[in-house]
Amino acid sequence: MRHELMLVAVGVIVLIMDLMTSAETKHRIIPVAIVLFLVNTIIGFLPIETGKIFGGMYNTDDITILMKNAMNIGVFIIFLQSAEWLRRHEDRFNSHGAYFFIIVASLAGMDYLISSGDFLMFFIGTELATIPIAALVAIEKARSKSAEAGVKLILSAALSSGITLFGISLIYGTTGSIYFAEVSKAFGNNSLQILAFIFIFAGVAFKISIVPFHLWTADVYEGAPISITSYLSVISKASAIFILVILLYKVFYAIPDIRNNILYATSVLTMTIGNLFAIRQQNMKRFLAFSSIAQAGFVFLGIIGGTQIGFAAVVYFLLIYVFSNLGAFGVVAAISCATGKENMDDYNGLYKNNPKMSLVMMLSLFSLAGIPPVAGFFGKFFLFTSAAKEGYFILVLIAVVNVTISLYYYLLVIKAMFINEQENPIERIDNDIYTKLGLAICAAGILAIGFFGSIFDFINSKTFGAM
Amino acid sequence: MNSLLWLLAIPLVTVFVLMFCNDRRQYRLSAAFGMGLQLIYSFYLVFRYTAERSSGNTEQMVFMHEYRWFESFNIIFTTGIDAISLSLIVLTAIVTFTGILVSWNTEKLPKEFFISLIVLATGVFGFFMTIDLFTMFLFYELAVIPMYILIGIWGSGKKEYAAMKLTLMLMGASALLLVGILGLYTFSSPDANLLSFNILDIANANIPVDTQRFFFPMVFIGFGVLGALFPLHTWSPDGHSSAPTAVSMLHAGVLMKMGGYGCLRVAMYLLPEAAKELAWIFIILTTISIVYGAFGAIAQKDLKYINAYSSVSHCGLVLFAILMMNQTALNGSVLQMISHGLMTALFFALIGMIYERTHTRDIRLMGGLMKIMPFLGVCYMIAGFASLGLPGLSGFVAEINVFVGAFMHPDSFHRVATVIAVSSIVITAVYILRVVGKLLLGPLDEEHAYETGDARWNERWANVILIVSIAAIGIAPFWLSDALIKSLQPIIQKLQ
Numbered sequence: 001m002r003h004e005l006m007l008v009a010v011g012v013i014v015l016i017m018d019l020m021t022s023a024e025t026k027h028r029i030i031p032v033a034i035v036l037f038l039v040n041t042i043i044g045f046l047p048i049e050t051g052k053i054f055g056g057m058y059n060t061d062d063i064t065i066l067m068k069n070a071m072n073i074g075v076f077i078i079f080l081q082s083a084e085w086l087r088r089h090e091d092r093f094n095s096h097g098a099y100f101f102i103i104v105a106s107l108a109g110m111d112y113l114i115s116s117g118d119f120l121m122f123f124i125g126t127e128l129a130t131i132p133i134a135a136l137v138a139i140e141k142a143r144s145k146s147a148e149a150g151v152k153l154i155l156s157a158a159l160s161s162g163i164t165l166f167g168i169s170l171i172y173g174t175t176g177s178i179y180f181a182e183v184s185k186a187f188g189n190n191s192l193q194i195l196a197f198i199f200i201f202a203g204v205a206f207k208i209s210i211v212p213f214h215l216w217t218a219d220v221y222e223g224a225p226i227s228i229t230s231y232l233s234v235i236s237k238a239s240a241i242f243i244l245v246i247l248l249y250k251v252f253y254a255i256p257d258i259r260n261n262i263l264y265a266t267s268v269l270t271m272t273i274g275n276l277f278a279i280r281q282q283n284m285k286r287f288l289a290f291s292s293i294a295q296a297g298f299v300f301l302g303i304i305g306g307t308q309i310g311f312a313a314v315v316y317f318l319l320i321y322v323f324s325n326l327g328a329f330g331v332v333a334a335i336s337c338a339t340g341k342e343n344m345d346d347y348n349g350l351y352k353n354n355p356k357m358s359l360v361m362m363l364s365l366f367s368l369a370g371i372p373p374v375a376g377f378f379g380k381f382f383l384f385t386s387a388a389k390e391g392y393f394i395l396v397l398i399a400v401v402n403v404t405i406s407l408y409y410y411l412l413v414i415k416a417m418f419i420n421e422q423e424n425p426i427e428r429i430d431n432d433i434y435t436k437l438g439l440a441i442c443a444a445g446i447l448a449i450g451f452f453g454s455i456f457d458f459i460n461s462k463t464f465g466a467m
Numbered sequence: 468m469n470s471l472l473w474l475l476a477i478p479l480v481t482v483f484v485l486m487f488c489n490d491r492r493q494y495r496l497s498a499a500f501g502m503g504l505q506l507i508y509s510f511y512l513v514f515r516y517t518a519e520r521s522s523g524n525t526e527q528m529v530f531m532h533e534y535r536w537f538e539s540f541n542i543i544f545t546t547g548i549d550a551i552s553l554s555l556i557v558l559t560a561i562v563t564f565t566g567i568l569v570s571w572n573t574e575k576l577p578k579e580f581f582i583s584l585i586v587l588a589t590g591v592f593g594f595f596m597t598i599d600l601f602t603m604f605l606f607y608e609l610a611v612i613p614m615y616i617l618i619g620i621w622g623s624g625k626k627e628y629a630a631m632k633l634t635l636m637l638m639g640a641s642a643l644l645l646v647g648i649l650g651l652y653t654f655s656s657p658d659a660n661l662l663s664f665n666i667l668d669i670a671n672a673n674i675p676v677d678t679q680r681f682f683f684p685m686v687f688i689g690f691g692v693l694g695a696l697f698p699l700h701t702w703s704p705d706g707h708s709s710a711p712t713a714v715s716m717l718h719a720g721v722l723m724k725m726g727g728y729g730c731l732r733v734a735m736y737l738l739p740e741a742a743k744e745l746a747w748i749f750i751i752l753t754t755i756s757i758v759y760g761a762f763g764a765i766a767q768k769d770l771k772y773i774n775a776y777s778s779v780s781h782c783g784l785v786l787f788a789i790l791m792m793n794q795t796a797l798n799g800s801v802l803q804m805i806s807h808g809l810m811t812a813l814f815f816a817l818i819g820m821i822y823e824r825t826h827t828r829d830i831r832l833m834g835g836l837m838k839i840m841p842f843l844g845v846c847y848m849i850a851g852f853a854s855l856g857l858p859g860l861s862g863f864v865a866e867i868n869v870f871v872g873a874f875m876h877p878d879s880f881h882r883v884a885t886v887i888a889v890s891s892i893v894i895t896a897v898y899i900l901r902v903v904g905k906l907l908l909g910p911l912d913e914e915h916a917y918e919t920g921d922a923r924w925n926e927r928w929a930n931v932i933l934i935v936s937i938a939a940i941g942i943a944p945f946w947l948s949d950a951l952i953k954s955l956q957p958i959i960q961k962l963q
Contacts, residue, residue: 309539371612372605378537381601381645385540388649389659393681396649400642407638411615411631419619419627453536460539 001058002048003068004111006040011104018097026096030083033100034434037079041072052117056179059117062462063315067242068111073441074235074322075107080438081330082227084431085337089140099139103231106132110239114246119168119178122243126164126207129239130157133232137224149223156216160206167199184251197252201262204247207240208296211269218277221289226336229285230329233292238318241299245314248303249464256306263300264395270297271402279409284332284342287409291368292325294406301399302383305390308465313386315459317379320367323445324376327364330439331357338429349425350417357429358417360439365410367446370403375449382456470515471530471546471596474556477505478589482582491577495567498581502564502588509560516553520950527667527957528598536601545599545665549954551731551801552595554947555724558805559595561936562720562812563588565929566713569816573621573711580621584713587613591721595728599664600648604641607693607729610722611637614706614714621711629702629709636702637693644689644729650682651737669737670961679741687734687742687749694726694786695779696749697756704763707775712819715771719778720812724804727785731800731958735789739961746790747880753790754884756783761894765901770818770828773902774811777854780891781807787888788869791881792962796872797955798948799865805947806861806940810853813933817847820926821906830902835911842921844907846930851899853937856892861940866892868948 014033021029044065052059079100086096109128116122134157138150172178174193175186187193202213209217221229252259274294281287302314334357335350336342351358367376380403384396431439449455481501488494519529528547536542548556566584573580590610597603611634618630648664655662655669663669692699703723707715735742760780767773781803788800820843821836822828837844853860856867873885922930940947 312539366612372609377605377608382537382540384645385649385652388646388653389662391653393646393650397642397646400645401639404635404639404642408631408635411634414616415619415627415631418616419630453538453542456540457538 001053001060003044003065003072004108004115006043007104007108007111010036010040011101011108014097014100014104018095018101021095021097027087027090029096029100030086033096034076034079034083037072037076037100037104041069041076044069044072056117056181057121058112058115060115063459063464064114066459066462067114067239067315067318070319070322071107071110071235071239074238074326075103075231077326077330077438077441078103078227078231078235080434080441081230081326081333082225083434085225085227085333088337099136102132102136102139106130106136106231107235110235114239114242116243117180119171119180119183123161123165123168125243126203127161129236130161130207133228133236136228136231137220139228140225143223145223146225149220152216152223153220156206160203160213163199163206164203167196167203170196170199180247180251184253187251187254189255194255194258197255197258198262200247201244204240204244205266208237208244209293210266210296211273211293214270214274214293217293218286218289222283222286226285226329226333229289230326230333233289233329234322234325237292237296238322241296241314241318245303245311249306249311253306260304263304264392267297267300267304267395268398270294270300271399272297275402275405275409278406281409282343282345284344284347284413287344287413288325288328288332291406291409294402295321295325295368297402298380298383298399301387301392301395304387304392304395306465307386307390308463309389309460310383310386311463311465312456312460313379313382315463316456317383319455319459320375320379320446320449323442323449324364324367324374327360327439327442327446328368330435330442331361331364334429334431334435334439335426339426341426344413344416345422346426347413347416348420348422352425353428354426357431357439360443361417362414363443363446365413369407369410371407373450374446376446378450378456470512471532471548473508474505474512474592474596475589477501477508478585478592482585482589485578485582485585488578494577494581495571495573498567498585499564501585502560502567505592506560506564509557512548512553513557516548516550517950520953527954531598541661541663542601543599543663543665544597544602546596547598548596550950551728551954554801554805554951555595555721555728555808556592558724558808559588559591559721561932562716562808565812565816565932566716568925568929569716569819570711570713571925575621580617580711583613583617584717587617587714587717588721591717591725594725598666600651600666600669600733601664603729603733604645604648607644607725608638608641610725611641614710614718614722617714618706618710621714622709623711624709625705626709629705633702633706636699640689640692640699642689643685647682647686647689648733650678650685651733654678666732666737670957674738676740676744679738680744683734683738683741683745686738687730690726690729690734691749691786692726694723694730695756695760695782696726696786697752697759697779697783700756700760700779703779704772704775707778707815708769708771712815715815715819716812719775719815720808723778723782724785724808727782727789727800727804730786731789731797735792736958736961742790742962743792746792750787750790750881750884753783753787754887756780757787757888757891758894761891761898764898765894768829768831770821770830770902770906771815773830773898774814774818777895777898778807778811780895781811781854784866784869784888784891787884788872791869791873791876792959793872793875794952794955794959795868795875797959798951799868799870799872801951801955802861802868802940802944802948803865806853806865806937809933809937809940810850810860810862813846813850813930813937814854816926816929816933817843817850820922821847824920830905833906834909835907837907838911840921842927842930846922846934847907848903849934849937851903853941855896855899859938859941861937861944864941864944864948
């Protein structure tokens, strides 16, 4: 429980300090919040007891703690990347404390979500994670796009919550319990239960923006401020994928055929449609939004076999995905903050004046595309290997063809930065120390994770297979 | 440190040094020094290898070392070489070094150019020195991606189109290849805990024939695209003609050999039963490659396109020989890889040098160059003669082995295919002699002002190194083919 309590403490401290600042001094909260969060992230790595409390409603094990730490690092990077943006647009917010508090609150919700041991905690976690995000998306209330995105998100989120709740009520009605351990024992080939599974799957799929539940994604991603977009597409997505794996492995393992058919179909759809839409995007935020939809499709290749190594591959992939996607978003955020430019055409000739940022962007995109020697290659390779081990060769082939398609649009950005020229490329951008640190952490993560095989072996030793 | 790891360490250190250099003199000197060292080291490896063999080491692979990487998947980075991979490593070192000499005067972003070029070469070295499929695949992709940047930034003509086409076709091929590799991995052992990526382990695995039939086409086509297998060769003419000189040299000279090597080492060696069953399809395709490439070269007017199509034809010959599955033909295929690597690198180097002086690659606009640049002219002739198979040069040795080996098959299908393939020799002679006649001999075309001046010192060295290697193989092929035949034995035994 330490992670959640720490987050609540950080949130409350930031909120109280925010009360004590005046309009002139409100930017001083930025470094304080970042340092507080860093302390929280470091404390998260200290050894901690695992187990169950509240009669199994909440439980932790090594793999959930690992995931929480990864999410902490991700949010820390997002804070670093948003410092400059917060300072520049001070006039748009009443207070900076709210920004930090809401993110931390939502993160606490995600921590509860991935630790949940019954459907009540699962639902509370989902809501606690989602509702603050809607506020965050609309935080730039002066911009109509931001407000519109907030409304879109809250409406679709409400719908998906309703569907999930309906699924949960069916589960309770047919099994008489909401605890994962008991539900899984009573779960079988009952058609009501299968319906419940499909509803719950749809609710979570909405959070991951699996096709066909992805329609809200692009608009919300484009309308939201960039740091929130990266939060949505990295942290929120990673936690939802993680809880989906837990649900599939712990609760719904009794119906492998239906589960695998659904996973197979949605995986193919998600990869393909995400890719095809990403090809046509000009706005970098929309571009990354669709590319992250496609990325989620690959994850299912790890889950589909229900094996322990597949689970490990998924967690490993998510870990890499955090660094690669945040690297790409960090560059987009820095450029957008300094120049207001967000289109791919604006990136023409970026390398000339901003070589370091172009290189970080290239590394991140290669990692997303799965090109060696950066980490994304290993992440994808292991997902594919764990699917191939279970005999899903055709699915792997479809996935690898999709990797090639995705390479095409990632190369378009690289082409814009390195090959295309324009008369007035973006001027040299002097980033502040926070942005630089954030990008450096991402680049280091992307380069290092693949080479240290022990990271994967460590994850594999902590995960479990379908029972 | 394991002796093979130096092949990766030297280029990586060179790249690292290049990052801290800050003028053009330093870039090219450190690049040339690093790759020169690599060349010397690869020759040193030849001595080590010969010494090892003559001291009675009869292992299939020597200098084997294992580095545990991902225990959970049993991924072990395993290095090891035999005569086949060693000769390709030496070829790579020669072509990379001469490539850097040829790009001595790169003006646009020289630092990035040399770094990308050396990263590409690192991928190739890594590919040839590993014997586990995971690392092999990793290095394969590592070699393909810098190509996009190299052609896109430093290329000419419709470079963006060519770069994208090349990258996507090769990565698409690697999609098939990846599925094939994962298939080999999955069936490498009946015990799920002992699955292995190691080629030597998989070779002992007895994969069921049904499974082989499914994966053989994937692996063969996956590597075959890189070896310009018809009808998936179309990236090659566009890519080669748009690439800057050194990149064309490396690509046609070395990268296409990764395709041939992969077909031999992975597709044929690991999936022999399916190879025997399905070879006929690919024999037809490679025969088409050989003849089509040669005719394509006749029809072209651009020097680089001519050479690119001739590469399609010659690389088709490599795959054709591999599919013949006997000792003479396989020996010929490896010789052809090395011989073609050297002479196509020489060709592309010369075309680059001529283009620098005439500012055109259209053969209709040039003539009588022998009068103003005799050194380059003579070199071009030698390259041409090697290409059309003149005895005494490497091309002859390779082709005679391939065709004799192919004709050893008594059935009419193989013999007809061989006869058709042999006809390419005549077509090759036509386009080589036509270009030599038009370009070098005849009256000097006065209308077009040429920058006079023969080869500079760096260009002379590059040409001399390549020509000496071509002649050395042509005059004394036995020292190479003896070693090759020994290393080919395990593969041949699987294919009998």
